[in-house]
Amino acid sequence: MVSSSPNQLIWFRRNLRIANNPALEAAFDRSAASGIDMAKPLGVFCYDRQYTGTWLGMPRCGPLRAKFLWESVQNLRKKLQYIGSELVIQADEPEVLLPKLCQDLNITHVHTQRLFAHEETESAERVRRALEAIGVKLVQHECYTLLSTKHVREHHPEPFSSFSKFRRKVASPEDGVVVRELWHLKEHGVWHELLWHQAKKGARENGVRHHVLKVSPIPVNAYTDERAVLPFKGGETAGLQRLKVYAEQAVGHYKETRNGLIGADYSSKLSPWLNLGCISPAQVLQAVRKYEAENGANSSTEWLIVELLWRDFFQFLAAERGSHLFQGAAKPLGKVPELHDNDPNFIKVPELRDNDPDFIKVPELRDNDPNFWGGCAGKTDNEFLNANMCELAKTGYMSNRGRQNVASALIHDMAVDWRLGALWFEAQLLDYDPASNYGNWQYIAGLAANPRGGSSFNLKKQAQMYDPDGAYQKLWQA
Ligand SMILES: Cc1cc2nc3c(=O)[nH]c(=O)nc-3n(C[C@H](O)[C@H](O)[C@H](O)COP(=O)(O)OP(=O)(O)OC[C@H]3O[C@@H](n4cnc5c(N)ncnc54)[C@H](O)[C@@H]3O)c2cc1C
Structure with a gap:
């Protein structure tokens, strides 16, 4: 059956990238399995209350982060268009927007990223319920942390009491750091050539383009101070560039410089990209391992991985603590x-x-x-x-x-x-x-x-x- 509308949807959260993104991969794989003529899965990004809300009269997402976020979303949209898809961008709660889109487009599955903090898990639960009510399945994929929940819970079933215990248990030299295989977007080249035009047309016909915001719904009127450690620019493209530069040139002395205060390279500065998922921790690990293969491992390369484990530790701790995190x-x-x-x-x-x-x-x-x-x-x-x-x-x-x-x-x-x-x-x-x-x-x-x-x-x-x-x-x- 020829179809110009997608039956899979990707709800992008903090996984704003194409590479190494299991939610996107799964949507593409399922869509391919539905038939060669099926249009590419559609992406959705919601500016929800975590971005549009306020605390104490201050924006929860100030202009500098809003700018970085908008750049990241735009970069993702371009990349999705390049592979024949599109990104719906709306200022709405996902539990409101996603069911509407699913009904309009006859979507059967929504793929998304599993996140760990209370507000995020609650949001996913609201979406799951709203979709279930209309017969659509929400599939959550893990790709925010280096280690999988399964691995961590198998090795550390008791409540978390300290980072050193966490590290010892989940990543002892005996166990090794268990990292999920790196996913890559499989070659959908034939599809791409044939359906690029069709997918765009289908998306237009379905009114999807009306859902693409042209300007950020939260103020982005920020300029980067010239004294900044880096001219941070949002998006997968810039994130991968930063990772390449840092992993090739500076990771070898991370341990000696990591407590620095001035300049681009005393630490990796990867956190803004990691936290919007423009790059994944597995990609960072892979880049460090590449450096080690070429130059030898040292305490600095090891320490950067330890910092990624700190990041994981706080994610799993947040999952455990629920609202007690606040x-x-x-x-x-x-x-x-x-x-x-x-x-x-x-x-x-x-x-x-x-x-x-x-x-x-x-x-x-x-x-x-x-x-x-x-x-x-x-x-x-x-x-x-x-x-x-x-x-x-x-x-x-x-x-x-x-x-x-x-x-x-x-x-x-x-x-x-x-x-x-x-x-x-x-x-x-x-x-x-x-x-x-x-x-x-x-x-x-x-x-x-x-x-x-x-x-x-x-x-x-x-x-x-x-x-x-x-x-x-x-x-x-x-
Ligand atoms: C009060 C406080 C608030 C913080 N808030 C955040 C936050 O909102 N987001 C955030 O990513 N980090 C936060 N951190 C942790 C840490 O300060 C930053 O991750 C780090 O400064 C980012 O710079 P970098 O990428 O150059 O880090 P690097 O030193 O290069 O470390 C590499 C990566 O390891 C991770 N990492 C390192 N240290 C920590 C840590 N203590 N906790 C969690 N992850 C870590 C980050 O992903 C970082 O990008 C906070 C720390 C403190 C003390």
Whole structure:
């Protein structure tokens, strides 16, 4: 049967790439199995409340990340068009948009990426239910982490208590790091030639093109400060370029430079691309292994892989903790008052479901709250903290050393509720990821899987150690 409309749909989440993408592969494979004349699967990306929403009156996705995201979505769309598909881009909740599209286009299967943090798993569950009601199957594929859930849970069935135990159990030298095979988009060359025109026509006829937003639904009016560590540009193309450059030129000295503060290559800077899925952790591993095959392995190459395991650790921890990822007042040093549900000084953050008692609550902020707003604005008496906050606000990036220090200072020295700091980072960071962000804040606050019960740094000493001549503080004076 000749069909000009696709019967498979790919709901892109944080897997904005063509290569090494099992959701896309599965959709293409299934579509091919339905008959040679079936049009290519259609992609969909939803600007949902995680992007369009606000916290405390601030956009959840600030302009710098919004720009990076828009570039990534546009790059994906071009690539999909190149292989005969199209990307629907809408500002809508997926549980509303996807059933509508499925009904319009007679879609039978929606393929997507499995994500791990509470809000994301809830969103997938809402979509699953909405699709099930109209007889469409949601298929979730894992491709956000290096290790599969199955592997991790087989080796570490008990609750996570520390990273070192996680690492020992899931990636001991005996076991080896078990990485799923790298998927590649199979050759659909014949299809491509024959149906490229037809698929586009079909998509147009089905009104799909009306669903493609031409401008970002959230403000992207951001420019990159020339002092930025990198001119970050969103998309698979730019992500793969960065991976190639870093893996060929700098990974060999990662361990010695990773605590740096200035310049492109002290660390990989891959996180923005990894977290929107413009590249996958398996691709990073593959690039590191290639470097090792050509130049020999060393402690730096090993350490970069360890960092990817940290990333996995926070994902699996988030899956385990559910809504608890957003909970708990930090009080490791006894400076932060305990929060109570019925405390009139606390409000629920808007945009969250009122009926979820476990979800995040933050203290009401006074306009003149000097600690939180002053800290975020980089207007404190600590120049090291100020410089880091200034870099973050102007570029959307802050080094890991900076993040550790800033979080420690806000939580342990300034008695700011860690969730406020995490919300600020969510709005600002190019590489924002719920599990990594909230997980790291909780870790420093001593609320999750930190065997030391929290991490507290002396910022003066840290500045002397990592910025001995004050070059970083000078660079980011304002
Ligand atoms: C308070 C706080 C908040 C953070 N929020 C985020 C966040 O929202 N998103 C995010 O990706 N990382 C976050 N991190 C972790 C870390 O700071 C960044 O991943 C890292 O700075 C990104 O730069 P890079 O790509 O050059 O890292 P590299 O040093 O080159 O490391 C390679 C990769 O390993 C992963 N990685 C390294 N360290 C960590 C870590 N501690 N936790 C999780 N993954 C790690 C990242 O994917 C990173 O790209 C946070 C850390 C802290 C202390």
